[in-house]
Amino acid sequence: DTEVTQTPKHLVMGMTNKKSLKCEQHMGHRAMYWYKQKAKKPPELMFVYSYEKLSINESVPSRFSPECPNSSLLNLHLHALQPEDSALYLCASSQDLGGTSGSFNEQFFGPGTRLTVL
Amino acid sequence: RKEVEQDPGPFNVPEGATVAFNCTYSNSASQSFFWYRQDCRKEPKLLMSVYSSGNEDGRFTAQLNRASQYISLLIRDSKLSDSATYLCVVTHTGGFKTIFGAGTRLFVKA
Numbered sequence: 001d002t003e004v005t006q007t008p009k010h011l012v013m014g015m016t017n018k019k020s021l022k023c024e025q026h027m028g029h030r031a032m033y034w035y036k037q038k039a040k041k042p043p044e045l046m047f048v049y050s051y052e053k054l055s056i057n058e059s060v061p062s063r064f065s066p067e068c069p070n071s072s073l074l075n076l077h078l079h080a081l082q083p084e085d086s087a088l089y090l091c092a093s094s095q096d097l098g099g100t101s102g103s104f105n106e107q108f109f110g111p112g113t114r115l116t117v118l
Numbered sequence: 119r120k121e122v123e124q125d126p127g128p129f130n131v132p133e134g135a136t137v138a139f140n141c142t143y144s145n146s147a148s149q150s151f152f153w154y155r156q157d158c159r160k161e162p163k164l165l166m167s168v169y170s171s172g173n174e175d176g177r178f179t180a181q182l183n184r185a186s187q188y189i190s191l192l193i194r195d196s197k198l199s200d201s202a203t204y205l206c207v208v209t210h211t212g213g214f215k216t217i218f219g220a221g222t223r224l225f226v227k228a
Contacts, residue, residue, distance in 0.1 A: 042218035109161040
C-alpha cells in the first residue's frame with residue numbers, strides 16, 4: 001500500500017469556524033508533512049513530524065495547529081482562518097529523514113484538501 | 119535569490135522531442151534531490167530521486183552536479199502524457215526542510 005489519504009477533499013469554512021484536516025498513511029513511514037499550495041505556485045512546507053514529534057514549524061500562524069496522534073495519522077486543526085488561507089493543503093510522508101539521504105527522504109503525497117475560507 | 123531555481127518555461131515541444139530541464143540550488147547543506155511531476159489540480163508525484171552518479175528510468179535521465187549545485191532532467195521521446203509541471207525538490211542535511219522550485223510547465227503537442 002503506497003497511498004496517502006486525505007479527508008475531506010473539499011472544505012468551505014467561514015472565518016469563525018473550527019475545522020480539521022486529516023491525513024493517513026499505512027506505509028510504515030515515520031515522517032509526515034503538511035504543505036500549503038496556492039494556485040500556480042509550488043508547495044510550501046508548513047510542518048514536519050518525525051516519530052510523532054514536531055520537528056519543523058515554518059513560522060506558520062497559530063491559527064493552524066498540527067497534531068500527530070500516532071505514526072499513521074496527521075491532523076491539521078484550523079481556527080479563525082483568513083480568506084488568504086484558501087489553498088490546496090497537501091499531506092506527505094517519507095520513510096525516514098534526519099541524517100539519511102536518497103530514497104529514505106522520498107516523499108509521497110496525498111491528493112490534498114482544497115480549502116476555501118469565506 | 120530563491121534557494122531553488124528552475125527554468126521559467128513553459129516548454130512547448132512536439133511529440134518525440136527531447137527536452138531538458140535545469141535546476142540550481144544555492145544552499146550547500148542540500149542533501150537529497152528529487153524531480154516530481156504535478157498535473158493540473160493534482161498532487162505532486164515522485165518522478166525520480168537524483169544521485170551524483172546519475173540515474174535513468176526509461177525515457178527519463180536525471181543528473182546531479184554537487185560542485186556546480188546543479189540538477190537536470192532529460193526526457194527523451196516525449197509523449198503527450200508527459201505534459202505536466204516538473205518540480206525540482208531539494209532537502210537539507212538532516213532531511214527535514216524541503217524546498218520546491220517554482221516548477222517548469224511542459225506542453226507536448228501532437
